[in-house]
Amino acid sequence: MPALPPGLLPQGHPVLDTEDRGTKSSLGAVSLVRCGPRRADLASLVVSMRSPRGAIEILVSRSPAPLGDLREALPERAFGLVAPRGNPGRPIEPGPLAERAVRAEERAHAEGAERVTRTPTVASPEGAGEYQLRLGDGCHRVQIMAAVPSTFPHRATDVDAEARDDAGRTLARDRSEAADARLDFCLGEATRVTVPYAGAAGMVPVIATDAVWPIPRAIPNHWGARTRAGFAYALRRRNAPEPTTAPVFESLGVAGPTMVPITLEPGRCYLAAVAVARGESRGLRLAATVGDRYMRDEVVDRPEGAALAFCAESEELARIDVEARGSGVWWTFALFALGGGEP
Amino acid sequence: MRLPAPLASLVLAALAAGCGGAPVTPTKPATATPAPPRVLSGRADGRALLTADAARVQAAGAGALEVVSSEYLSEGDRLGAFVEVPLDACALVMARGSPSVVDVDLFAYEDDGASFAVDESTDARPALLVCPPHPKRLWLAARVVSGSGLVGLGVQSVPTSAVAAVEQAAGARGRSGGETGRLEAWPGLEAKLIAHRAWLGGRWEDVRRAAVPVAPRAATRLTVAVEAGRCLDVFVSPSDEIGSLEVLAEDPAGRILARGKERGKDRAIVLCSATTNEVTVAIRPRASTGLVAVVASRSAPGAGAALDVSARAEHVTETRELDAARAALAKDLAGKGLGAPKTVFVGSAKLGSRAATSLDLPAGCARIDVVAGKPLADASASLWNDRGALLAEGRGGAGVTLFACGPSGPARLDVEALARPGPFAVELRKDDAAPAALVAHPLAAARLLAVLDAGGARISAAAASAAQVVSLDAGARTSLPFDVPARGCVEVAAALDRGGSGLDLRLADASTGENTVTRGRFVLTDRLCAGDAGAKGNAELRLLAGKADALVLVRPLAP
Structure with a gap:
């Protein structure tokens, strides 16, 4: 192995090929044993961790004979034989409807929902139905839960649903294999929302819960309801800090790659967000280059908005790149100043 | 009829089985293994997708269709x-494309990867017309932007006599100077574009066309590349409801490279570069909201020299020899209230080292131009007094302009190449104007004049003669009321002198309360526009840290 250059970054290093020469870990540990003259192989080692963060401990031991299997030293990490996957059987019954509805409400309140409302109905004999909801502006989590029949045999409960606005635009869709359907979306203004569902176990009681989170006041509304909703959804999806002041910079753009140069205050943190204002978006990417740091957020599934946060250290400039794909897409970019640096 | 005994027993047995009287075990077919699927050697055939349009252009004079x-x-x-x-x-x-293909783009590349022609219109019917001079072979590529399905790519020969007719029939990107048939929803755009290109001279090819929304609250941005050795023309045509439009070209660092030149209600920018550069075009109307058509076209390689002088091409990086660049600058600065140029230094800027030269600054104000010659790209310059205090600094792709106001004295100028080394000359012009506020605040004056000069405005200190001195500190707010004329705009520019940092400007319309906040470390600009009734504006300035004087210029913008 060649001498390691100072400041070595193993991943992608032109001299060291960690992919080919590396020994991969098992049980969260890796052991290299060399005996006799081959001990010289261990003169220099490069340890590369694939996990984003963690702590590692390095142990070096010399012994007259190999120390044995690592599993003997770390028995708690040995997982034994891997069983064949087999048939998991029927889906687990989700439990009583009332309890599930209460759990959904409690979870929403714990996450800071402003209010939660319930709307009961009964599914058709085919286990399907449709809600017509008049929803106010804000970010919504609509959950559709169906009761499980007490008689046997009965169909499995796997409710799928989608939410559409007046114009027929899909706001959210759930086709997962969970018993309840969950639809997360944001509305920039009061909207009539249609929620068709299917997958209940016949003509059973169904409850729709709607948990609402308010849109941060700093999100501008002068670009229209869809943009406001797009910003709100992007921030919520990234669990981003809520901006408290109006954007310090805004820009508009269209489909294709667009570079937006922005000026920064050293020491201040920023939240950058882009939201679709018009058109059928098929992908949205937002990237920020601040000095030698690069941040990115890419949305492919319902790409209505993207967001990322970054801080300026000594930099006074940053490069924002917005790439929107789709048909007739117009977007709005906003930069919010956060916290530090405010007098 | 009487059946023979063996046959009768067989028929009876068959009838009994058919009535289901006895359980029957189904028997497997003799051949239990089905035949494996066959992999066919055929290829996708998109000829049918092309045939109809090919026939139409054939009728206009094109040759037979070859499916590529x-x-x-x-x-x-x-x-x-x-x-x-x-x-x-x-x-x-x-x-x-087949009906499920919504948008296809078409590209033609030269052998070295340079883009020869592009059709990125937002439909599934792209077409390009390749005419001499062109390379012997081209790589033709089609890319599905939206949708999916079968795509066919075809080519047809076109005699030069039939170019205009074929172009019309196919709706191809314009080569002949005739109407291209694109953006029909934009009445008169093609005619304007043809007139504009005729005025520029040379041959131009579309790079990008788009209809984009614009609003006075924020600029709309569009990024295009200026290819090495070529020029880029950006033509912006507003819809009827847009009164006045500001168009800027910005580099990745946010520097203003050029401002749109007026062509009636339209705006145009011509940029030339020796290296490939990304440029963002920022478009902002002064009052109303609407749409603008943007057409970006590129010249043939090396066309910078063939452009009409009145096109006033801006050089993102210098494409001219040093003497030619100096001559062009002298022409631009003639009659601007500046003295005769004094050549301070002629040398070569290198990467990673600074060329330093001494100069004597005159009392009052002076304009110092670091003029780059080919192939120098991206230069920085800083001006220091004899006590080592910074007087002015700047950076530019094709040279740097610094402004020095203050008492006379010795100074030092450092020049460094940041992208590519090359020759440069330093020219000093004493300014006829020497506003007292600027002379008393040299650093703020340098910053303010640099902002006003951005984008090739070629100003002298007289442009900032109305600047006023405002003392700022972190604990106080300063208000400057002003009037905005009807259907006009007022620009507020502020620049800090020594001692503080973090300018914060809140520009408010006193009647509606609407306001915008702009922040900058040492310098900033913003503007307020009014409708038919005019408006009362208020500029509130504060400093985020320290204490410093600032030069603030409140000036009306030309409608």
Whole structure:
């Protein structure tokens, strides 16, 4: 192995090929044993961790004979034989409807929902139905839960649903294999929302819960309801800090790659967000280059908005790149100043 | 009829089985293994997608259709192939998709990867007309932007006599100077574009066309590349409801490279560069909201010299020899209230080292131009007094302009190449104007004049003669009321002198309360526009840290 250059970054290093020469870990540990003259192989080692963060401990031991299997030293990490996957059987019954509805409400309140409302109905004999909801502006989590029949045999409960606005635009869709359907979306203004569902176990009681989170006041509304909703959804999806002041910079753009140069205050943190204002978006990417740091957020599934946060250290400039794909897409970019640096 | 006994027993047995009287075990077919699927050697055939349009252009004079390639593609996929076109002939390239393909783009590349022609219109009917001079062979590529399905790529020869008719029939990107048939929803755009290109001179090819929304609250941005050795023309035509429009070209660092020149209600920017550069075009109307058509076109390689002088091409990086660049600058600065140029230094800027030269600054104000010559790209310059205090600094792709106001005295100028080394000359012009506020605040004056000069405005200190001195500190707010004329705009520019940092400007319309906040470390600009009734504006300035004087200029913008 060649001498390691100072400041070595193993991943992608032109001299060291960690992919080919590396020994991969098992049980969260890796052991290299060399005996006799081959001990010289261990003169220099490069340890590369694939996990984003963690702590590692390095142990070096010399012994007259190999120390044995690592599993003997770390028995708690040995997982034994891997069983064949087999048939998991029927889906687990989700439990009583009332309890599930209460759990959904409690979870929403714990996450800071402003209010939660319930709307009961009964599914058709085919286990399907449709809600017509008049929803106010804000970010919504609509959950559709169906009761499980007490008689046997009965169909499995796997409710799928989608939410559409007046114009027929899909706001959210759930086709997962969970018993309840969950639809997360944001509305920039009061909207009539249609929620068709299917997958209940016949003509059973169904409850729709709607948990609402308010849109941060700093999100501008002068670009229209869809943009406001797009910003709100992007921030919520990234669990981003809520901006408290109006954007310090805004820009508009269209489909294709667009570079937006922005000026920064050293020491201040920023939240950058882009939201679709018009058109059928098929992908949205937002990237920020601040000095030698690069941040990115890419949305492919319902790409209505993207967001990322970054801080300026000594930099006074940053490069924002917005790439929107789709048909007739117009977007709005906003930069919010956060916290530090405010007098 | 009487059946023979053995046959009768067989019939009875069959009837009994058919009535289901006895359980029957189904028997497996003799051949239990089905025949394996066969892999066929055929290829996707997109000829049918191209035939109808090919026939129409054939009727207009084009040759027979040659299918270059066909493939089933999904979003983001592409197909392509090399095509040889006789050097003295034209060729029409078309891509067509099945109904499920919503948007296809078409590209023609030269051997070295340089883009020769592009059709990025937002439909599934792209077409390019390749005419001399063109390389012997081109790589033709079609890319599905939206949708998925079968895509066919075809090419047809076109005699030069039939170019205009074929172009019209195919809706191809313009080469002949005739109407292209694109953006029909924009009445008169093609005619304007043809007149504009005729005025520029040279040959231009579309790079990008788009209809974009614009609003006075924020600029709309569009990024295009200025290819090495070529010029880029950006033509912006507003819809009827847009009164006045500001168009800027910005580099990745946010520097203003050029401002749109007026062509009636339209604006145009011509940028030339010796290296490939990304440029963002920022478009902002002064009052109303609406749409603008943006057409970006590129010149032939090396066309910078052939452009009409009145096109006033801006050089992102210098494409001219040093003498030519100096002559052009002298012409631009003539009659601007500046004295005769004094050549302070002629030398070569290098990467990673600074060329330093001494100079004597005159009392009052002076303009110092670091003029770059080919191939110098991206230069920085800083001006220091004899006590080592910074007087002015700047950076530019094709040279740097610094402004020095204050008492006379010795100074030092450092010049460094940041992208590519090359020759440069330093020219000093004493300014006829020496506003007292600027002379008393040299650093703020340098910053303010640099902002006003951005984008090739070629100003002298007289442009800031109305600047006023405002003392700022972190604990106080300063208000400057002003009037905005009807259907006009007022620009507020502020620049800090020594001692503080973090300018914060809140520009408010006193009647509506609407306001915008702009922040900058040492310098900032913003503007307020009014409708038919005019408006009362208020500029509130504060400092985020320290204490410093600032020069603030409140000036009306030309309608």
